Amino acid sequence: MVHRPHEVTDFQEDIHVVSNAQGEAIGVIAIHSTALGPAAGGCRFWHYDSHADLTADAIRLARGMSYKNALADLPLGGGKAVLRRPEGGFDRAALFRAFGDAVESLGGAYITAEDVGTTVADMERVRERTRYVAGLHAEPGKSGGDPSPWTARGVFEAMQAAARFALGSDLDGLTVAVQGTGNVGAALCRMLRAAGARLAIADVDRRRVDALVAELGARAVSADDILAADADILAPCALGGVLNGRTIPGLKARLVCGAANNQLATEADGEALLARGIVYAPDYVVNAGGIINVSAEYLGEAPEAVERRIGEIAPRLTGILEVTARDNLPANIVADTLARRIIARGQRAAA
Numbered sequence: 001m002v003h004r005p006h007e008v009t010d011f012q013e014d015i016h017v018v019s020n021a022q023g024e025a026i027g028v029i030a031i032h033s034t035a036l037g038p039a040a041g042g043c044r045f046w047h048y049d050s051h052a053d054l055t056a057d058a059i060r061l062a063r064g065m066s067y068k069n070a071l072a073d074l075p076l077g078g079g080k081a082v083l084r085r086p087e088g089g090f091d092r093a094a095l096f097r098a099f100g101d102a103v104e105s106l107g108g109a110y111i112t113a114e115d116v117g118t119t120v121a122d123m124e125r126v127r128e129r130t131r132y133v134a135g136l137h138a139e140p141g142k143s144g145g146d147p148s149p150w151t152a153r154g155v156f157e158a159m160q161a162a163a164r165f166a167l168g169s170d171l172d173g174l175t176v177a178v179q180g181t182g183n184v185g186a187a188l189c190r191m192l193r194a195a196g197a198r199l200a201i202a203d204v205d206r207r208r209v210d211a212l213v214a215e216l217g218a219r220a221v222s223a224d225d226i227l228a229a230d231a232d233i234l235a236p237c238a239l240g241g242v243l244n245g246r247t248i249p250g251l252k253a254r255l256v257c258g259a260a261n262n263q264l265a266t267e268a269d270g271e272a273l274l275a276r277g278i279v280y281a282p283d284y285v286v287n288a289g290g291i292i293n294v295s296a297e298y299l300g301e302a303p304e305a306v307e308r309r310i311g312e313i314a315p316r317l318t319g320i321l322e323v324t325a326r327d328n329l330p331a332n333i334v335a336d337t338l339a340r341r342i343i344a345r346g347q348r349a350a351a
């Protein structure tokens with residue numbers, strides 16, 4: 001079944017419903033754009049109240065992938081899969097095989113990989129049904145594997161550059177509040193600690209926080225208080241929508257730079273950050289490391305290409321922040337405009 005959404009005005013392509021072996025809808029694959037290449041983006045496996053909420057999330061995430069891939073100079077369009085995590089027990093292998101069938105049915109228009117709630121093992125199940133998947137176990141000397149460390153590396157380097165730009169300082173001695181200490185957040189915390197930053201951390205999973213408090217001497221903050229924690233930098237590394245009309249007035253950090261996709265609840269929230277003098281590093285600019293690694297795996301590029309492309313994230317961000325400061329424009333608008341231009345060029349070239 002295919003239907004076109006109405007919530008996002010620049011949505012260009014399709015929504016495909018994913019069904020399990022019993023024919024029940026278990027999620028969607030949203031393809032935002034294939035102007036620059038096959039739509040690539042991970043598979044989120046999470047709890048949703050309704051199919052409409054899940055679909056809206058997939059659409060927003062797919063658009064973010066289009067913009068992210070375009071700005072990272074990858075030959076890829078943007079898409080995303082979102083699957084609803086069943087309550088209670090379920091057959092995980094069967095669920096991801098069914099998802100693999102759905103990916104295969106699109107004939108290469110969409111390439112999947114990990115996102116929140118999915119693992120390398122899940123992608124191996126998907127691989128049993130389709131070759132349009134990356135984020136598999138890496139073979140020696142080749143790109144691949146869990147993209148999270150690469151995402152963390154790009155965020156870390158971007159944060160270094162943004163701190164110099166916005167705070168005139170290296171990370172040494174600054175306090176970074178990290179919301180979400182999962183795959184990316186924990187790896188980022190280790191890099192930040194090694195660079196001399198102080199850490200304030202929160203996760204709804206208390207065990208993850210306790211482990212990092214013990215390992216890194218981080219300060220534990222409750223999940224309710226982390227966004228307004230006393231810190232120089234806020235790094236959202238959990239879920240989207242955390243920068244909104246309710247939270248922005250209480251932020252104490254002067255810079256926001258983190259891995260989470262869709263950190264701004266609405267476009268206008270970028271303006272609200274600017275009005276408060278808070279520098280925002282657009283999420284999809286800084287968190288491109290994972291898709292860069294996924295893309296290299298899929299396209300058969302060497303690990304050196306991954307290093308090179310990730311090294312371009314920090315200077316790209318600095319360029320965007322310079323335009324933001326020069327023209328007094330929200331950073332999300334500057335980044336979106338650049339990305340749309342690149343996608344439009346791809347569309348014209350394909351026409």
Ligand code: NAI
Binds near residue numbers: 240288
């Ligand atoms: P993950 O699932 O490993 O970690 C997310 C963590 O956030 C979990 O520990 C979870 O308990 C925690 N969390 C959820 N809600 C929270 C809340 N309200 N307060 C505090 N903690 C909360 O996911 P991962 O892979 O680390 O991704 C984190 C974010 O980065 C996501 O938004 C993801 O879309 C984004 N991202 C991840 C990439 C990757 O390579 N893994 C690539 C690009 C973006």
